[in-house]
Amino acid sequence: MALTANESIFSIQVASLKDCRVVQFSGEEDMSGLFNFTVEVVSADKNIDGDELVGKPGLMVIQDPDSPRFIHGEIASFSHMYWGQKLTHYQLVLVPKFWFLQHRIGTRIFQNLSVPEIIKKVLDEANITEEHYQLKLTGNYQSRVYTLQYNESEYDFLCRLMEEEGIHYHFEHSEDKHVMIMGDAKPVFQKIPLEELEYHPRSGLMAETDVSFTFWSQEKTVPGKVVTRDYNFEKPKMTLEVEQAGEKLSELQQFYFPGNYTEQAEGQRYAKIKTEAHEAQRYSVGGVSNSCRLIPGYLFALTSYEREEFNKEYLVKKVSHTGYQTQSLDSASGDQGSSYSNEYFAIVADTPFRPKGEQPLVIPIDGTQTAFVTGPSGEEIYTDEHGRIKVQFHWDREGQQDEKTSCWIRVNQDWAGGEWGAFKLPRIGHEVIIDYIDGDPNRPLVMGSVYNGESMPPYDLPEHKTRSTTKTNSSLGGEGFNEIRFEDKKGQEQVFIHAEKDMDIRVKNDRRDHVEVDRHLIVEKDRFEYIKADSHHQVNVSQFNKVAQKVSETIGQSRQLKVGNNYLEEAGSEVHFKSGQKTVLDAAMELTVKAGGSFIKFDPSGVTLSGPTVSLNSGGSPGKGTNASPDAPTTAVEADKDISGQKFTPTPPPAPAENQGIQFASMAQQIALADAMTNAKALVQNCKLKA
The missing domain is CATH 2.40.50.230 (Gp5 N-terminal domain)
Incomplete structure (x- = not known):
């Protein structure tokens, strides 16, 4: 931009700030960074109240013969600096609306939203409306099931998400607002309102057009390959490892775990973004110019540089501005006039730009x-x-x-x-x-x-401190429980098992119970047992059985009973013995059959028959007994059962990662290569062959 001596080209406009003149300013603008302009002004008013200005919009204007350059922002701070003889010096700082999100710190959950949707939600809630931001995105952004902002500012949170997704932002300024432009590809970048920026070294004369006084280029070492790996518990045998190589130095590899993805394609995209972020730092250019049109996020074409390969289109990454306007002061120092210059940094326009990745992927929670x-x-x-x-x-x-x-x-x-x-x-x-x-x-x-x-715990403490338990609660509604409890109090040790309804035990081989004192069994209703082979029951002392109603037994073959001493049975009504072939009653000393007042007695002395009347072959008929008809038992119901789990099959180990060494070229190789390229010589190296 052309400057005229003593011409005021910098001005400031704030609604409640009257008659202020810009003395000097400095400013920083950066791709995916907050702009910041510190402006020193003077005013005849000694009583300007900063409280009325902070948080209000302000506009600084850099006049230009073609069209003014606007720098619109919000006043982040306003300082009273010092009083002069006639004028009071103040300083104000202009920042974007996005800057204020640094002071909004919180913890909250975002569910089933993509990163662009999260950005929109946060900005809208901060009253940064769509009038002040634009999402010019070309990528396909999947919804994230769960995204947590944890004890961090909304600014850091959004920057972290944008860096991870490769979304960059810059600002466009107009007379009444500034707009935050978010993009992920080159089409979002506009050209500066100049056909070209000429390279023109300083000559002592004031440049009449926008020029670049200096120009430099730099190529730095950056990682040449990104490898990431993650784990998806729903697909535990899948190795989620991806890699993305840059243009050079693939042996300078960066490995990240976890990579924060669950699908291979998603991981490949993130690896590509990381690689492009490195490549955007590998080669850069810069210089000092007088063009206030150089703005981060805009394209310019360099011309007239000595090396033609540098005369191409570039994307501005960062600009540092400096301006002086001492004629605003009512003193001799105002004779110097106005001056403006900047230092700019840029990359080749065809290089995909990604934020540098300075933000962590997550804010870790400690504990x-x-x-x-x-x-x-x-x-x-x-x-x-x-x-x-x-x-x-x-x-x-x-x-x-x-x-x-x-x-x-x-x-x-x-x-x-x-x-x-x-x-x-x-x-x-x-x-x-x-x-x-x-x-x-x-x-x-x-x-x-x-x-x-x-x-609270299931039992009162510390009264029952010796108890350990697993106690459940019936669902829905409660009022029931299952429990396995252990009492370890000395002398009262106990294992307690409570089943609220059914208890099923299934043993596929043997079960052995050993009780050293007593065992008690109470069944409130029926008891069912089904033994598919033999049943063995042995009692060393006495056995006492009491059946309140009846006993039914069905024996498929034989029944044998041997009593060591007395065998006594009493029936209140009838005893009936019946055999299909024969019945033998064998008594070593005495056998008596008695009915009413009559009896028959067999003993070693003979047979005695006694009764009011003894009839032999005199007619009559035998008495009839009731045939045996035992009830069949109800078959026992089987215990509940389950199936065994899956057989473990280990995941085959992946191939070991290749650790490629750094290829350092020797000085002799470098000299030989340079000589060959300069003088068009064949490149020949000695080699030794083993016989």
Whole structure:
């Protein structure tokens, strides 16, 4: 831009700030960075109140013969510097609206939203409307199941997400606003309102057009390959490793784990973004110019440089501005006139630009937290096919204690095999301990449960401090429980088992019980046993059986009973013996058959018949007994059963990673190569062959 001596070209416009003149300013603008302009002004008014200005919009204008350059922003600070003889010096700082998000710190959950949707939500809630930002994105951004902003500013949170996704931003200024432009590809970049920027070294004369006084280029060493790996618990045998190589130095490899993805294609995209971020830093150019049109996020074409290969189109990355306007002062120092220059940094326009990746992928959580298990209204247990639960954290100010409070969270178990292991599921209302895989707040894990003032332990403490138990609660509604309890109090040791309804035990081979004192069994209703082979029952002392009603026995073959001393049976009504062939009663000393007042007695002395009348072959008929008709037993119901889990098959190990060494060229090789290229010589190296 052409400057005229003593011509004021810098001005400031703030609604409630009158008659202020710009003395000097400095400013920084950066791709994917906040602009910041510090402006020193003077005013005859000694009583300007900064409280009325901070947070208000301001506009600095750099006049140019073609069109003014606007720098629009919000006043972040206003300082009273010092009083002069006639004028008071003040300083104000202009920043974008996005700057204020550094002061909005919070912790909150975003569910099932893509990064662009999260950006829009945060900006809209901060009252940065769509009038002040544009999302000019070409990529396909998948919804993220769970994204956590944890104890960080909204500015850092959004910058972190944008860097991860390769989204850059810059600002466009107009007379009444500034707009934050977010993009992911070259079409979002506009050309500066100049046909070209001429290279013109300083000659002592004032340049009459926009020129670049100096120009330099730099190529630096950057990583040449990015390798990332992650793990998806739903596909545990899949090796989620991807790699992306840059243009050079693939042996300078960066390996990241975790890569924060669950699918191969997603990981490849992130690796490509990281590689492009490195490549954008590999080659850069810069210089000093007088063109206020150089703005980050804009394209310019360099011309007239001595080396033609540098005369091409570039993308401005960063600009540092400096301007002086001493004629605003009513003193002799005002004779110097106005001056403006900047230092700029740029990359070749065809190089994909990605933010540098200075933000961490996540803000790690140090240590554990607790939270309450949540779920739908009316439910007591809420889970999915993986045994995961949802929780509401104590810091969550938006959750409604329902099934939408968090992502599904896996639960730590004592054992976890293929359809075998241990399994306990925390229920709605339980307080659980949350840890984070690799400290990543987006990957919570339930590690256990704790009691609290409302959910107390099953037994009063410290009274029952020797008890250990696993006690459940019937669902829905409670009022029932299953329990396995251990009492370790000396002299009162006990194992207590309580089944609220059924108890099923299945033993595939032998079961042995050994009770050293007494065993008591009470069955309130029926007892069923089904023994498919033999039953052996041995009692060393006495056996006492009492049946209140009847005993029914059916014996398929023989029954043998041997009594060492007396065998006594008494029937209140009838005893009937019946055999299909013969019945033998054998008594060594005496056998008596008695009915009423008559009897027959057999003993060693003979046979005695006694009765009022003894009839031999005198007619009559024998008495009839009731035929035996025992009830059939009810077959016992089998115990519940399950199937074995999956057989473990280990995942085949991957091929070892190749650790490629750095290829350092010797000085002799470099000299030979340079000589060959300069003088068009053949490049020949000595080699030794073994016989």
